[in-house]
Structure formats: C-alpha cells, structure tokens
Amino acid sequence: MPMSRRGVLLLTALILIAGGGWIAATRVAEPARAGLSPAPQVSHPAPDFTLTTVNGETLTLSELKGKSVLLNFWATWCPPCRAEMPYIQAAHEAYEGAGLVVVAVDVQEGREKVSQFARELGLTFPLALDTTGQASTTYQVRAFPTSFFIDREGIIRSTFTGPMTSPVLEERLRSIMQ
Amino acid sequence: MYPTLQLGPLALPTGPLTLILGFWLFLASGARRAAHKGLDGDHVYNAGFYAVLAGLIGGRIVHALRYWDAYAAQPMLLLSLNPGALAATEAIAIAAFAAWLYLRRHGVPLASLFDALAPGAALALALADLGQFLSGDAFGMPTSVPWAVTLWGADRHPAPLYQMAAELAIAAWLWRPRRPGRNAGWAATECLFLYSSSRLFLDAFRADVFLLPGGLRGTQVLGLIGGLIALALAYLQAGTGDPAPEAGANL
Numbered sequence: 001m002p003m004s005r006r007g008v009l010l011l012t013a014l015i016l017i018a019g020g021g022w023i024a025a026t027r028v029a030e031p032a033r034a035g036l037s038p039a040p041q042v043s044h045p046a047p048d049f050t051l052t053t054v055n056g057e058t059l060t061l062s063e064l065k066g067k068s069v070l071l072n073f074w075a076t077w078c079p080p081c082r083a084e085m086p087y088i089q090a091a092h093e094a095y096e097g098a099g100l101v102v103v104a105v106d107v108q109e110g111r112e113k114v115s116q117f118a119r120e121l122g123l124t125f126p127l128a129l130d131t132t133g134q135a136s137t138t139y140q141v142r143a144f145p146t147s148f149f150i151d152r153e154g155i156i157r158s159t160f161t162g163p164m165t166s167p168v169l170e171e172r173l174r175s176i177m178q
Numbered sequence: 179m180y181p182t183l184q185l186g187p188l189a190l191p192t193g194p195l196t197l198i199l200g201f202w203l204f205l206a207s208g209a210r211r212a213a214h215k216g217l218d219g220d221h222v223y224n225a226g227f228y229a230v231l232a233g234l235i236g237g238r239i240v241h242a243l244r245y246w247d248a249y250a251a252q253p254m255l256l257l258s259l260n261p262g263a264l265a266a267t268e269a270i271a272i273a274a275f276a277a278w279l280y281l282r283r284h285g286v287p288l289a290s291l292f293d294a295l296a297p298g299a300a301l302a303l304a305l306a307d308l309g310q311f312l313s314g315d316a317f318g319m320p321t322s323v324p325w326a327v328t329l330w331g332a333d334r335h336p337a338p339l340y341q342m343a344a345e346l347a348i349a350a351w352l353w354r355p356r357r358p359g360r361n362a363g364w365a366a367t368e369c370l371f372l373y374s375s376s377r378l379f380l381d382a383f384r385a386d387v388f389l390l391p392g393g394l395r396g397t398q399v400l401g402l403i404g405g406l407i408a409l410a411l412a413y414l415q416a417g418t419g420d421p422a423p424e425a426g427a428n429l
Contacts, residue, residue, distance in 0.1 A: 004416055005416040008413045008416050015405050019378050020402065022378065022379065022398075028393040029393060037331030039330030041314070160262055162261075165255050167241060171241075171244075
C-alpha cells in the first residue's frame with residue numbers, strides 16, 4: 001500500500017544511513033584489488049604461457065610486460081579469423097612503434113599450414129603455435145576468433161569474441177595504448 | 179562455467195541467449211499485464227520493436243562518428259553485422275527515447291504501462307544474471323562458504339545467483355494480486371526501489387564491478403541513488419490515505 005509522506009522520509013533517512021554505511025563497510029581494500037588471480041577476464045592479470053612461433057622462437061607472454069598486447073586466438077579453417085586478419089595486420093603496422101605487440105595464437109595446427117596462411121595474407125606479426133591447446137584452454141576460448149587486450153601492466157582491459165573490424169579494434173586498442 | 183550451450187553443431191553463447199530470452203519475456207509479460215489494465219498490449223511489442231531498431235541504428239551511427247576515420251576508409255562497415263561495432267550506452271539511451279516517443283505519440287499512459295512492465299523487468303533481469311553466471315562474466319569475492327563456486331583461481335560467492343534470487347523474489351512480489359484503486363506508477367516505483375536496494379546490498383559480494391576512488395563499488399552507489407529516486411517518486415505519490423484512481427500520467 002502507498003506509504004505516507006512521513007513514512008517515506010523515515011525510510012529515506014534509513015536508506016541513506018544504512019546504505020551509505022554498508023557501502024563504506026564493504027569497500028574493496030587495496031590489497032584485494034592488487035591480488036587478483038590471473039584469469040581470462042577483464043581487470044585480471046593475463047594468465048602466462050610459453051609457446052613457440054612459426055619462426056622457431058620462444059614467446060612468453062609475461063616477458064611482454066611493459067608493452068601493450070593484442071592476444072588473438074585463431075585457426076586457418078576459421079573464415080571470420082581470415083576476415084579480421086587484414087585489420088589486425090594494419091593495427092600492427094600502425095601501432096608497433098607505439099609499443100603494441102600482436103600475438104596471434106594458432107590453435108592445434110601445424111607450422112607449415114600456419115606459415116602458408118601468413119604468406120598468403122602478408123602477416124608480419126608473431127604467430128605462436130598452441131599445438132597442445134593448453135593456452136586456449138587456459139584462456140577458455142570457446143569460439144574463434146577470440147581476442148584479449150592486455151595493458152602494459154599485464155592486466156586484461158578488454159576482450160572480444162568474433163571477427164573485429166577496424167573501428168572495433170580501434171576502440172579496444174585505446175584501452176591498452178594509454 | 180558454461181559460456182556456450184552446445185546444440186549439435188551449434189555453440190550458442192549463454193550470455194546473449196539469456197538476454198534475448200529475457201527481453202522476449204519482458205515484452206510478453208508486459209503486453210499481457212497491460213491488457214489486464216485496459217491498455218492495448220500491442221503497444222508494448224511495437225515500442226519494443228522500435229526501441230531495438232532505433233538502438234541498433236543509433237548505436238552504429240554514434241560508433242561511426244566516434245571512429246570516423248575507420249568508417250570513412252571502409253563505408254561498408256556501416257552495414258556490418260558485428261554487434262561489437264555499436265556504442266552500447268548511447269544505443270540504450272536512443273532505444274529508450276524511441277520507445278518513449280512511440281508511447282507518447284499513441285497516448286499510452288506511461289505510469290500504468292510501467293506498472294504492467296515491472297514484474298517482467300525483474301524476471302528479465304534475473305535471466306540476465308543467470309546468463310552472466312553461466313558465462314563467468316560476473317563473479318563474486320573469494321570466500322570459504324560451503325556454497326562457494328570455484329572460478330578464476332579462487333572459491334567465490336556465486337554473486338550473480340544471489341542477485342537472480344533477489345530479482346525472482348521482486349518479480350513474485352510485484353506479480354501478487356493487488357487491491358484496485360492503487361496509484362498508477364506505484365508498482366514501478368516499488369520495482370525501482372527493491373531492485374536498487376538489492377544492488378546496494380548484494381553487490382558487496384561481487385568482485386567484477388567498477389570501483390570508485392577509495393575502493394567503493396560503483397554499482398552500490400548507483401543502487402543507493404536509484405533507491406533515493408524511487409523514494410522521491412514515492413513521496414510525490416504519497417497522499418493522505420485516499421488512493422488516487424489508476425488514471426496514468428504522460429511523462
């Protein structure tokens with residue numbers, strides 16, 4: 001039943017006092033914010049991995065701290081992955097000098113197939129081979145392509161599932177390029 | 179977690195799936211309850227249709243204006259089906275405005291309509307929280323309670339499920355039979371107050387909300403503000419005990 005005005009005012013006072021007190025009492029302490037465990041989620045440290053690239057080099061994600069990282073999971077058989085690669089290549093060329101590192105992780109395919117794909121599309125950024133699928137499992141990749149945008153502190157600032165166009169890339173790169 | 183629902187060769191994302199289902203239930207419930215109040219239930223579906231259309235178009239236009247260089251270089255991107263290429267906040271605001279324009283143009287009493295929509299809104303929010311729980315997009319603070327779920331390297335409060343339970347309770351409360359002669363808009367005010375209060379209290383158990391300076395959870399502050407707005411509306415509706423007939427009011 002509708003309340004009287006006096007009742008509303010009393011409830012307002014109660015909400016202000018109790019609500020404000022509860023917000024203050026349950027605020028997140030600094031150590032809790034800093035101690036988030038690695039997870040493939042926004043605001044969490046990006047889980048680390050070490051993979052081999054198509055060029056035979058070893059790539060460890062944690063060694064890229066200090067750089068902005070676009071981590072992209074893909075496969076050669078995936079049409080949306082093929083569609084977005086030119087945009088990723090363009091971003092690599094545009095922002096490499098500003099500290100962006102693109103790491104494209106191919107999931108469970110052979111070196112030769114990935115190398116051929118890269119030659120066809122003129123890709124020049126690092127292509128890592130997740131031959132066992134361990135990295136994609138760690139990142140809970142359910143669909144291709146899936147991208148994670150990691151800032152210079154190693155914190156995931158944005159994720160995207162599906163093919164990215166240049167405006168979408170631009171928007172998400174801004175969150176890690178500052 | 180279950181971010182996808184596997185149906186044969188199809189892998190359907192649970193988050194968007196629950197959002198779509200929730201939106202449909204919101205419209206269906208609202209249309210039915212509106213008809214019980216003597217309003218034309220088709221207005222609910224029509225307003226929903228125009229809201230979605232305006233939101234998609236407006237959200238794309240704002241996104242294009244924001245990243246004009248990219249769209250100017252490839253104009254066909256304006257027609258891209260990529261849902262990520264939308265200015266989400268602006269899309270929601272444009273959708274709400276379009277719905278308001280439609281309803282105002284057809285003279286629909288908004289207060290009565292919002293009363294009709296309130297229970298379905300709570301139910302839709304409950305489904306959305308279920309989707310967030312299944313996808314792992316929303317998660318709680320670390321805890322040692324027996325019902326904790328293991329996610330992202332820790333045992334956590336199933337915070338989205340707490341919120342879902344609150345929203346189901348709100349929906350049940352709003353769906354109860356009411357005495358005739360209640361002020362139009364009261365059920366909507368109740369919904370806003372109860373939902374805001376639930377966020378104010380339950381978001382203390384969440385670990386994924388945005389933080390304000392000092393570690394204050396932004397959504398709890400928004401819940402407090404929402405509750406105060408609801409109380410302001412209640413103050414305006416509060417009388418001396420003689421309930422006004424449910425005539426509705428155009429905003």
